[in-house]
Amino acid sequence: MNTDNTKSQMRKGMLEYCIMLLLHQQSCYANDIIQRLQEAEMIVMEGTLYPLLSRLKNDGLLGYEWRESTQGPPRKYYTLTADGQEALSQLDASWEEISRTVNFLKS
């Protein structure tokens, strides 16, 4: 059965949204994001996350700043920009639409 594949596909498109939701609450660096999403039962791989963050930054939706760490190399903390917050609002709407669609089809 390739249900795992489909399940992975379902989560795929949500990743960007979930990460922006996270960053809406507070600035994070990569490992923060991975851990927090894991707590929320959403798995993300490093090789997925770094390019995604770079992409969002290049699109102007995220900014970042370096911060020293007491336990290793400095970390890149990402934050939602104003554009990012606007985009997040639109994704909220998209999520609502998809939710409505699924619930409509389930009934």
Added chain:
Amino acid sequence: MNTDNTKSQMRKGMLEYCIMLLLHQQSCYANDIIQRLQEAEMIVMEGTLYPLLSRLKNDGLLGYEWRESTQGPPRKYYTLTADGQEALSQLDASWEEISRTVNFLKS
């Protein structure tokens, strides 16, 4: 802004699930599916749908039968198989999980 792109990504993984939800209610041929999903505010293109249906059929989740039409060539009506219903149950669970995740992150 590439919000449209992200939105499309979000829908990506849901398509398969939505189509199986539809076929759980009744057998459909391609245009049925396109129309019904449109009513549910989910757009699907032909070039997306046909390969998707073939894939699900090859995975044993769908079966089909030809039926005559009064208004043109015969139509391929797809139906969920037993395996398909089982897979759908698992996707229901996946959807619940994703829903929980998003709502958790939104709070």
Added chain:
DNA sequence: AAAAGTACCTTGCGATACAAGGTATTATAA
């Protein structure tokens, strides 16, 4: 016969998650 409508399918492209591997900086241990 020719044109329009309906239905199925394929090809080429772009986007993206993931696995694996790579580089650099800092902390720890020998």
Added chain:
DNA sequence: TTATAATACCTTGTATCGCAAGGTACTTTT
């Protein structure tokens, strides 16, 4: 003091999949 481990960032190659565009075949209408 040097070697190893840990932390953190990033890149490359592969597979999947939605989408736009184009193609074939059958049926109905003109």
